Amino acid sequence: MDWLNAIIQGILLGGLYALFAVGLSLVFGTMRLVNLAHGDLTVLPAYIALIIVGSTARFNPLYSIPIVMVIMFVFGYLLQRGLLNFVVGSGDVAGVIVTFGLSIVIMNGLQEAFTANSQGLDAGRIENMSITLSDQLAIGWLPLIIFIMAVVVIAALNVYMGNTKMGRAFRAVSDDQEAARLMGINTKHVWAVAMGVALLIVSIGGVMMGIRTTFNPLLGADRLIFAFEAVIIGGMGSSWGTLLGGVILGVAQLLGALIFGPAWQILAGHVVFVVILALRPQGFLAKTVTA
Amino acid sequence: MSLLEIENASVFYEDFQALYDINIKIEEGDIFACIGANGAGKSTMLKTVAGVLVPKTGRILFDGQPIDHMPPYKRVELGISSVPEGRRVFPSLTVHENLLIGGYRNRKGPWTTDSIYELFPLLKPLRKRQANGLSGGEQQALAIGRALMANPRLILMDEVSLGLAPVVIKRIYEAFPILLENGCTILVVEQDVQHVLTVATHVACFLEGRIALEGRPSELTSEQITAAYFGV
Numbered sequence: 001m002d003w004l005n006a007i008i009q010g011i012l013l014g015g016l017y018a019l020f021a022v023g024l025s026l027v028f029g030t031m032r033l034v035n036l037a038h039g040d041l042t043v044l045p046a047y048i049a050l051i052i053v054g055s056t057a058r059f060n061p062l063y064s065i066p067i068v069m070v071i072m073f074v075f076g077y078l079l080q081r082g083l084l085n086f087v088v089g090s091g092d093v094a095g096v097i098v099t100f101g102l103s104i105v106i107m108n109g110l111q112e113a114f115t116a117n118s119q120g121l122d123a124g125r126i127e128n129m130s131i132t133l134s135d136q137l138a139i140g141w142l143p144l145i146i147f148i149m150a151v152v153v154i155a156a157l158n159v160y161m162g163n164t165k166m167g168r169a170f171r172a173v174s175d176d177q178e179a180a181r182l183m184g185i186n187t188k189h190v191w192a193v194a195m196g197v198a199l200l201i202v203s204i205g206g207v208m209m210g211i212r213t214t215f216n217p218l219l220g221a222d223r224l225i226f227a228f229e230a231v232i233i234g235g236m237g238s239s240w241g242t243l244l245g246g247v248i249l250g251v252a253q254l255l256g257a258l259i260f261g262p263a264w265q266i267l268a269g270h271v272v273f274v275v276i277l278a279l280r281p282q283g284f285l286a287k288t289v290t291a
Numbered sequence: 292m293s294l295l296e297i298e299n300a301s302v303f304y305e306d307f308q309a310l311y312d313i314n315i316k317i318e319e320g321d322i323f324a325c326i327g328a329n330g331a332g333k334s335t336m337l338k339t340v341a342g343v344l345v346p347k348t349g350r351i352l353f354d355g356q357p358i359d360h361m362p363p364y365k366r367v368e369l370g371i372s373s374v375p376e377g378r379r380v381f382p383s384l385t386v387h388e389n390l391l392i393g394g395y396r397n398r399k400g401p402w403t404t405d406s407i408y409e410l411f412p413l414l415k416p417l418r419k420r421q422a423n424g425l426s427g428g429e430q431q432a433l434a435i436g437r438a439l440m441a442n443p444r445l446i447l448m449d450e451v452s453l454g455l456a457p458v459v460i461k462r463i464y465e466a467f468p469i470l471l472e473n474g475c476t477i478l479v480v481e482q483d484v485q486h487v488l489t490v491a492t493h494v495a496c497f498l499e500g501r502i503a504l505e506g507r508p509s510e511l512t513s514e515q516i517t518a519a520y521f522g523v
Contacts (some may be wrong), residue, residue, distance in 0.1 A: 050410045130317070172392045179379035181340055184367030184396040184441060 001136045002258055006273055007133045008139060010254035011072060014247030015147030018063075018206030018213075020223050020289060021242045029193040029237055030170045031088045033095045037102040039224030040110075040201070043217060045203040046070055046210030047110055049121055061121035069203045076199035077155030080192035089177065103220060110217035118214035127211065146208045150246070153201055160197075170194055196197035222266075229273040235283025244284055250272065292355050294319045294476050295445055297339065300349035300359075302332075302339050309335040311500045312349070317445070317493070322467060322477045324487045324508075325363035327497030328520060335445045336377055336497070341373045342366045342480070351434040367396050370515070374451060375404065376480075378434040382423035386414055389422050389433055393440030400442025401473045407436040410466060426458035439470070444471065448479040453488060464490050484516065498522045 024038045035041075038263065045068045052064040085109055087094040123142070130138040155193050161167035169190050173180045214244070226249060233248050234241030256268020276283075295317040297379040298339035310332045317323045323496035325333045338344045340351060340517040351359040358366055372393070378391050386489050411432040417425065422433060431451060437447055452460040460483075462499045467490050472475060481487040488494065496504040496519035504511065519521075 165391075168384070168388055168392060169395065171384055171388075175381040175383050176379055178343065179375055180392070181363045181383065182343070182367075182373040182375055182379075183392050183437065184364045184372070185392070186362070186364045 001134070003255070005137055006254040006258045007251055008137070009143065011247050012139070012143035012147045012217035012250070013254065014208060014243070014245075014250030016205055017142075017226050017230045017246035018150045018243040019146070019153060019208070020202060020235075021227040021246055022157060022239050022254055023202040023243055024171075024196045024224075024227045025199075025231045025239065026157075026194055028172050028231075031191045032092075033084065033088055034099070035090065036096060036099040036142045036224065037097075037106060037220075038227060039222070040103045040106040040217075041072075041086030041199055041220075042202050042206045042209070042223045042227075043110065043215060043220050044207030045199075046119075046121065046215045047114055048072070048203075048209045049210060050114070050119055053121060060123055061207060062123050062126075065204060065207050068207055069200045072199040073196040076196035077192045080195035081188060083113070084195065085191060102129040103224075106218050107220055115218065115220065116216055118216045119210075121207065121210040122213045142208075142212055146205075146212065149204055149208065150243060154203060154243055157197075157201070157239055165188070166193060166286065175215030203237065232283055233273060233276050233277060235286030236284075238285040241283060241285030244286050248276070293317060294321075294324045294354060295478070296352040297336070297340070297352075298350045298352070298471065300346040300351065302335050302337060302344055302346050304335075304437060309500055310339070313502060314396075315495060315502070317476060317478060318479075319444075319476055320471060320472070321493055322479065322491045324486065324491035324494045325478070325480045325497055326482070326484050326494060326520065327503075329482065331497035332500040333501075334449055335500075337449050337478070337480050340366075340445075341371065341447055342509070355420035364396065367441050367443075370398065370442070372438040372443035373447040374431075374434045374438045374445055374446065376449035376453070378427075378429050378430045380422040380425070380437065382434050383421060384427070385419050385421055386433055387418040389437050390440050393437035394442075398442040402439045402442050404440070407439060410439075410469060411436055426453050428462075428509075431455060431459070431463060437465070438476070443475055445476045445478060448477065448481060450482065452481060452483050460486055484520065488516075496520055 018166060020042050024035060027033055027035050048068045048071055048123055049061050052067055053059050053061050126148045129141045131137045169185050170213045173187055173190050174187060177187060229249050230245035231242050234245030252272035253265045253269040257265035293316040297313055297315040300310060300313045301308060313336060316439055325336060327333050335344060339346055341359060346359055350357055353371065363377060367505065387404065390407055413429060414432055414436060417429060425433065451463055464486055467477060479487060491508050494506065494508050495502050496516060498519060504515060
C-alpha cells in the first residue's frame, strides 16, 4: 500500500512539475532561448500572491491566481521586449548569460524585499481535505486540483497552439525565424507574447506550490532543474510529453524516498533522469520536426 | 512614379561589400528579371528589398515612399512579399497553415486560400499534410501561394527554378501572367537564364555586385547577355 501511495502522490506531484515545465519548453521552442531565470520566475508569482493576499483582508490565495496570471503575462511581455529580445538569435551564450543574471537579480530582489524566511499562502480548509480511498490511502484535494489544473492548462495550450493565429505564428517562428519575418510576422512581438504566455502558465504552478508548501526566494534553482528534467524526459515540443516527464520525475522521487529514505528523494529523481537521458535522449514523445 | 525604385544602394555583409551603387526602377506590371552568376549580388538585392538586409548608403522607395528602414513585416503590410531562396516553407505546419501564415497581415485583395488552390490544384489534396513531406515542386508551389496570400503589389521570387524538373519550372512560369492580371508586379532572380527570358519584360544582369547590362529581353542579343553574365 505504501508503494501505491507513493506512485499516486508522485503522479500528482508530476502535475505540478509539468506546470513549471511547459513554460520553459514554450520559450525554448519559439525562440531557442534557454531561460535560466525560469525557476526564479516560478517563485515570483507566489510572492505576488502574498502581496495581494496581504493587502486585502482575508482573501483566499486561490482567487488571486487570475490576477497573478495577468500581472505575470504583462511582466513577461515587457521583460521580453525590454531585455530578452536583444539576445534572442545572437547565439546560445548571450541568452544563457543574460538569463543567469536575471535569475540572480530576481532571487536577491525577493530576499531584499521579503527576507530569506519561508513564507506560506493560507488557502484555508481545502489544504487539509482529502478523499479517503482506504484506511491507509488518501488523496489530498489540493494535489488533485493541481494535477487537474495541469491537464487543463496543457489541453488549453494545445488548442491555442493548434487553432489560433498567434499559436500558428509561434510554430512558424519556431520552424524558421527569417521566413516568418518575410511573411509579415513581427517576431519581437510574437516572442514577447510567448514569454507572456509562459509566465502566465507558471503563475498557476507558482501560486499552487505556495499554497501546498512553504516557499522562499532560494527555490528557483531546484525548480529550474525539475522543469528541465520534465521537458527532456517527455521530449521537446510535446506538452503532453512534458506532463509525462513530470509524472515520471515525481514518481521516481517519491519511490526513491520510500525505498532509500526521505533524504534520497531528490537524488532518485535525478538518477532516473540521467538513465532516461542515456537510453532515450530524444525523450518519450518528441515532436520536433527538422526540415 | 515607379512601383519600386532603388537609388544608389550599397549593401555590405560586415566588411564585405556585396552591392555597389545599384539603381533599379520597376514599373507596375513588369516582370523584372535579375540574372547573373552565383555570388553576383542578385539575392542580396532581393533581401534588401524585403528588409532582411539594410543598405549602408542609398535609398529604396516603394510607391514613392522610402522603406529602407522599415522592418520586413511593415513592408509586407505595404504589399511586398517574398518567395525565399530554397522555398523555406514551414516544415511542421500543414500546407493550409503555411498559406494562412502567408496571409498573416490580413491585406485585402484577390488571393484567398481557395484561389491559391485554384491556381495550384496540386496543393488542394495536400492541404492537411505537413509541408516537410512535400516534393520540391510542391514546396515551390506552396511557397509562391504563401507569398500571394499577402496580396502583394510586388512579389520577390528568389531562384524559383532551382533544383526543379523542367516540367515543373514550366508550370510555375505559366502562373506568372495570372499573377500580373491580379495586380501583382514580379521581381524574379534567376541563375537559369533560358526560362526567365521568355517571360520577362525587363532584365538586369548582375556581375560582381554591379549591374552589367539592362534592357528589354527582345532588345538584347544572346552574345550581349553571355558577355554580361560571365564578364568576358
